[in-house]
Amino acid sequence: MDETQLPHIVRNTMLPYGQQWLDEEDIAAVVEVLRGDLITQGPVIQAFETKVANYVGAQYAVAFANGTAALHGACFAAGISQGDEVITTPITFLASSNCILYQGATPVFADIDMNTYNLDPGQVELKITENTKAIIAVDFSGQPVEMDRLNMISKDNDLVLIEDAAHSLGASYQKVKVGSWADMTMFSFHPVKHVTTGEGGVIVTNNKQYYNQLQLFRSHGVNRNPDEMLNNEGPWYYEMHSLGYNYRMTDIQAALGVSQMNKLDQFVKRRREIAEQYDRELAGIKGLVLPYQHEGSNSSWHIYVTRWLPEVLNGTRKEFFEALRNLNIGVNVHYIPVYLQPYYQKLGYEPGLCPNAEHYYNTAITLPLYPRMSEQDVKDVINAVRKVVHDFSE
Incomplete structure (x- = not known):
């Protein structure tokens, strides 16, 4: 040329690679929660979870404080523990692999396809051993992984398939929205993502058992369901049934998320x-x-x-x-x-x-x-x- x-x-300011887009509706939604009685553990959390689940075509959604916490929850719900191996991609943010380490398991890195930069299903198959427990596949850049092939590989080898869809909310594979292919799918709501809650994440699933485990995990492992308690001493009573974390999203974040999902x-x-x-x-x-x-x-x-x-x-x-x-x-x-x-x-x-x-x-x-x-x-x-x-x- x-x-x-x-x-x-001529540019006088730096153009960022990514940035949130908030408007007056978003601000009003947050202010409404701030003026209400509950700014955390309130009804807006469930409204946000329902919004996300309905959009992607999943039965259940569990909101977390951030995407990393959500991935950690998915690993817990999948039963990943010490001695297990989990196959994932090296071309991802650290959280996709760190969540495996949090559970005492071993990340196993499979190489990428040089066209899509996603996990190469053929390379995944080569990495499977008797210790392999799960696959964490990442939809790099917003392009879904080859979910049909990875689903088949997972089922043939009795593995849990977790989709890290931090990049791919709103994407589809074979005309099916991301969020209904894998056993569990994580979406992130960091400011550079498709919609934001400031920080935030969610796991969607069609598996009731995973859903129950995710809910326990994000809130100290505490169970308040009287039907599932070993003892029930009164309306105040709760029981800790597993070692969980405080990974809860606030209603402030969820209100922003509901408004953002509309756009x-x-x-x-x-x-x-x-x-x-x-x-x-x-x-x-x-x-x-x-x-x-x-x-x-x-x-x-x-x-x-x-x-x-x-x-x-x-x-x-x-x-x-x-x-x-x-x-x-x-x-x-x-x-x-x-x-x-x-x-x-x-x-x-x-x-x-x-x-x-x-x-x-x-x-x-x-x-x-x-x-x-x-x-x-x-x-x-x-x-x-x-x-x-x-x-x-x-």
Whole structure:
């Protein structure tokens, strides 16, 4: 591309890679709870759980203080414990693996598919042993994993399938919404996710036993159901039946979540529009790999991940990253392979464990994508990418 064809990029502020979108309805919903009698352990929690469960087509939902706590709860409900192995992906945030360690079990990392960057089902099969208890599959970037294959693998090997759908609320696989495929599915409501509760998470499931265990786990293991008590000394009485945690969501968070869920489809629609614009405007650029959508998958586009090929472009990923940041485009990298973290290295994990994941990581750059982006914001990202590619292709 000729230098004269490149537009001049002027941004006075950094464009973040992701950001919440709150309006006056959201604020009013929170204020209503703050002016009421109950700001935690009140009725808005159940209203939020029902809203999420109905949207994704699940029978039950249990809200947690955050997505990590929700994943921990799923591991507990699945019966994961010391001596068990759980297969997961290295290309994820730490929580997807740490929740396994919380239960005293061992994370086993399977390599990714280099098209989708999701867990490769074939690699998962190779990692199954007599100690394997579960699979935690992550819908990376908002694109669902191959749930049909992973479901079959789980059933054939009597494994619990947990879907970490922190990135994929509003997505679908084979025209079925994420949230009704796995034994348990986690959604996150961190501010950069599709809807936010500030911090928050939820597990949805169709299994009543898991539902009961999740409810106990998030609230100290305390049971207040008279029919399930060993003794019932009166209306005040409760019993602790298992070791739980205080992982409860507040009604303040839940009120924001209910209001945000009303806008979810609108948010996902805008995310898809931005992703489609990136696809159109950045297609065919030499040295730049755009996201791939697996057949049957309809992503909700949490993030838009590109790969920059150093062997084609005359630079390193760090140089590309810094050049984009210097243009006030707040790019990011998702993710460092979990087992390369110092803590995991001390546990005995070594580089080279998942070659695809490491190759992916060394070339990945996440572009900004969130519903509140203006058309000019989107154009600025596109123009910045073109300029940096041009500068490093000289």
